[in-house]
Amino acid sequence: MNYRKLGRTGLKVSELCLGTMQFGWTTDEKNSVEVMDNFLAAGGNFVDTADIYTTWGPRGLAAAGETEEIIGRWLKARGNRAQIVLASKVRGQMWEGPDGEGLSRARVIRCCEDSLRRLQTDHLDLYQCHWVDLETPIDETLSALDDLVRAGKVRYMGASNYPAWRLMEALWESDRHNLASFVSYQPQYSLMERAGFEIEAMPLCKHHGLGVMPYSPLAAGFLSGKYRRGVKIDSTRASEVNELYANERGFKLIDELEKIGRVHGKSVSQTALAWLLTNPVVTAPIIGANTAVQLQESLGAAGYRLTSAEMQSLHELTKYPKNWRPIWD
Numbered sequence: 439m440n441y442r443k444l445g446r447t448g449l450k451v452s453e454l455c456l457g458t459m460q461f462g463w464t465t466d467e468k469n470s471v472e473v474m475d476n477f478l479a480a481g482g483n484f485v486d487t488a489d490i491y492t493t494w495g496p497r498g499l500a501a502a503g504e505t506e507e508i509i510g511r512w513l514k515a516r517g518n519r520a521q522i523v524l525a526s527k528v529r530g531q532m533w534e535g536p537d538g539e540g541l542s543r544a545r546v547i548r549c550c551e552d553s554l555r556r557l558q559t560d561h562l563d564l565y566q567c568h569w570v571d572l573e574t575p576i577d578e579t580l581s582a583l584d585d586l587v588r589a590g591k592v593r594y595m596g597a598s599n600y601p602a603w604r605l606m607e608a609l610w611e612s613d614r615h616n617l618a619s620f621v622s623y624q625p626q627y628s629l630m631e632r633a634g635f636e637i638e639a640m641p642l643c644k645h646h647g648l649g650v651m652p653y654s655p656l657a658a659g660f661l662s663g664k665y666r667r668g669v670k671i672d673s674t675r676a677s678e679v680n681e682l683y684a685n686e687r688g689f690k691l692i693d694e695l696e697k698i699g700r701v702h703g704k705s706v707s708q709t710a711l712a713w714l715l716t717n718p719v720v721t722a723p724i725i726g727a728n729t730a731v732q733l734q735e736s737l738g739a740a741g742y743r744l745t746s747a748e749m750q751s752l753h754e755l756t757k758y759p760k761n762w763r764p765i766w767d
Contacts, residue, residue, distance in 0.1 A: 439481030439740050442721050444523075445621045445649035447594060449563070451484040451523050453715060454740055455651050456733075457724040458485065462504040463492035465728040470508050472730045475516075480737050484523045485509065486624075486651065486724055488568055489553050490530035502532045503556045510558035519559055526553050527598060529568035541571035546582040550591060566596035566624060570604050577611050584617040596622035596649075602638035609646060620648065622721070627652035629691060629710055629756050630660060630683050644719050655714050655723040656707055657683055661695065662735075663706035691755050698748050704738065711739035713752055 441450040456477045461470040474485070491505035506526065513519050528549040531539035539545075550565060565586065567579065586592040597605055597620045605623060612619035623643050625635040631654070643650050656662050658675050660683040665671060667689050671680070692706055699709040714723045727733035744752075 441483075443649075444564070444594070444721060446647040447621050447649070449523065449594065451649075451722055452482040453722050454482055454711075454737065455484040455486050455525075455722040455724045456482055457653060457726040458487040458505050458509060459491055460726050460728050461487075461491070461508045462501065463495050467508050467511075469729050471512050473727050473733050474509070474512050476730045476733050477737075478516075478518065478521065480740070482737075483521060484525070484651075484722055486525045487557075488527035488530070489532055489549055489556075490527075490568070493531065499531065499533060503552065506553055506556035510556050514558045523563045524557065524559065525564035525566060525596070526557070526562055527566040527568040528553070529571060541567055541574045541579040543578050543582040546579060547586065550586055554591065561591050561593060563593045564596050564622060565592040565594075566598050566622070567600070569599040570601070572604075576604070576608050577615060577617075580608060580612055580615070580617045584612075587618040594621045596620055596624065598624035598653075599626070600639075602642050605639065606642060622649035622651060624651045624653055624724070626654050627714070627720075628655050628657040628661065629695075629713055629752060630657035630688065632756055633758050640719055649721040650719055651722050651724050652714055652720060653724045655725065656710055660684070660688060661692065661707055661710040663692070663696075665692065687755070691752070694751060694755055698744065698751070702742065704742055705735065707735060708739040708742055709744070711736065712742040712744050713749065715739065715742065716744045716749060 440453045442453055443449065444451050487505050487509055489503055489506060492501045493499055495501050513522065528546055529539065529541055532549065537545055553562065554560065565583065583592065583595045587595065595618055597608065608620055623639065625639055627635040658679050659673065660679050665679065665684060695706045695709045699705055711723055714720045725736040727736060
């Protein structure tokens with residue numbers, strides 16, 4: 439496993455980050471623990487979660503914080519907190535009522551305390567705003583996060599799903615008011631979802647030195663290698679994935695990933711991850727797994743890089759709009 443600095447900080451994180459959205463949702467605690475054990479054994483040290491995991495399941499808000507609790511019990515049982523770069527997020531609804539969601543000062547501080555309790559730790563290495571809250575002034579949110587940093591409860595701050603203009607506003611306000619600043623950005627980014635990050639946010643992240651941790655790097659599983667022409671998939675997200683990506687454009691991409699992977703002795707999913715790992719703006723793609731076996735498949739991408747010709751062939755199959763080129767070309 440290789441390690442990279444998180445943006446301009448001195449913090450070293452594994453080049454693959456373990457996402458935990460599945461824990462307590464599509465996988466039980468036993469399998470979740472096995473996944474985390476195997477990730478750590480493989481040299482991974484970067485674990486990402488969120489307080490709202492897994493509120494979209496059948497239990498709704500009653501399940502709020504369940505994923506953090508699973509991770510917290512694992513950290514306590516293994517006594518390995520010092521080995522983990524632990525990231526969580528705040529913004530989504532955690533309880534009923536007018537203050538049940540958002541990024542107000544009172545709520546950010548309360549939610550951080552709640553996450554620390556569930557995770558059974560005294561600090562978060564990275565605390566991220568899960569998505570924007572346009573009803574709360576950005577300086578109010580940043581001031582609350584700055585206080586948490588100064589109190590030692592948060593080491594670094596990050597943003598997820600922010601449009602580029604709001605991310606830039608946050609960096610400017612931090613500089614203007616001498617507040618702790620975002621050091622990382624978490625966008626949806628894959629070969630099937632390029633434009634939303636590349637056109638505006640990627641140049642911003644490159645210029646300001648933000649660490650980038652793409653989520654859904656396999657396009658919700660479409661680039662896992664199991665989706666093929668004429669093959670019926672039985673999974674929780676299959677209907678959504680088929681509607682979004684199961685078209686001739688998507689299948690041509692899978693064919694090319696398989697072709698490139700064959701040269702390197704790698705799979706379709708490992709090659710899709712390598713496309714991200716070869717991008718110098720990307721710090722660590724976020725990989726998820728329901729089982730240790732699924733995790734091992736993704737871990738096979740560690741250290742895997744593509745040639746410029748291979749990158750170009752993948753860009754041609756997924757290009758937009760006409761004549762646009764990614765900034766690393």
